[in-house]
Amino acid sequence: MNLKDKKCLIAYFSRKGTNYVSRRIVDLPIGNTEVVAKMIQEVTGSDMLHIEAVKSYPKDYTETTEVAQDELRANVRPELTNHVENMDSYDVIFLGYPNWWGTMPMPVFTFxxxxxxxxxxxVPFCTHEGSGLGHSEKDIAKLCPEATVLKGLAIHGTSAASAKTNVSNWLDKMGIS
Incomplete structure (x- = not known):
């Protein structure tokens, strides 16, 4: 599919702070998904939107995973801090998120x-620590049945900072770069 002449938006959820990377907890100044989103933006020149919940997630990684699991179980839709004023003007939405409990964080569902x-x-893309895209592509298709959902890109969080070649190759296959 050639997406080169389409107006694109990169909408992503990313969490900085303590995160699980390579079987240990580390403090990330920029979340892995944001790192990948910026790589996509470098190539495409697309507009960007950081999907953020009004109520921030805990700084502690373990606490965040517990909150995320509770939200998923309760099918919560957290209120978002910002919104797209002109969604009608976009043809393609690159949708980025970390894989939390096999799918997207609940603020992405809200979005x-x-x-x-x-x-x-x-066009989904996610960062993960071993679970790939999980069932997030199916969840997107279910939430947006009138949209075309392309095959997503899963980047191991540990290698997010060095994923530029993978991202470029993925965009090439879509006719973007």
Missing amino acids: LEEYNFSGKTI
Whole structure:
């Protein structure tokens, strides 16, 4: 699919702070998904939106995983801090997120339910520590049945900072770079 002449938005959820990387907890000044989102933006020149919940997640990694699991179980839709004013102007949405409990964090669900994606192309990308995209692509397709959901890119969080070649190759396959 050639997406080169399409207007694109990179919408991503990313969490900085203590994170699980290579079987240990480390403090990340920039979340892994944001690192990958910026790589996509470098190549595409797309607009960017950081999906953020009004109520911040705990700084502690373990506490965050517990909150995330509770939100998933309760099917919570956290309120978001910012919104896209002109979603109709975008043809392609690069949707980025870390894999939390086999899918997207719940603020990403809120984002997807906030807009009409009919006729748009959604291109998922995620960072993870071994679980890939999980069932997030199926969840996106279920939430946005009138959108085209392309095959996503899963980047191991440990290698997010060095994923530029993988990102470029992925974008090449879509006719973007």
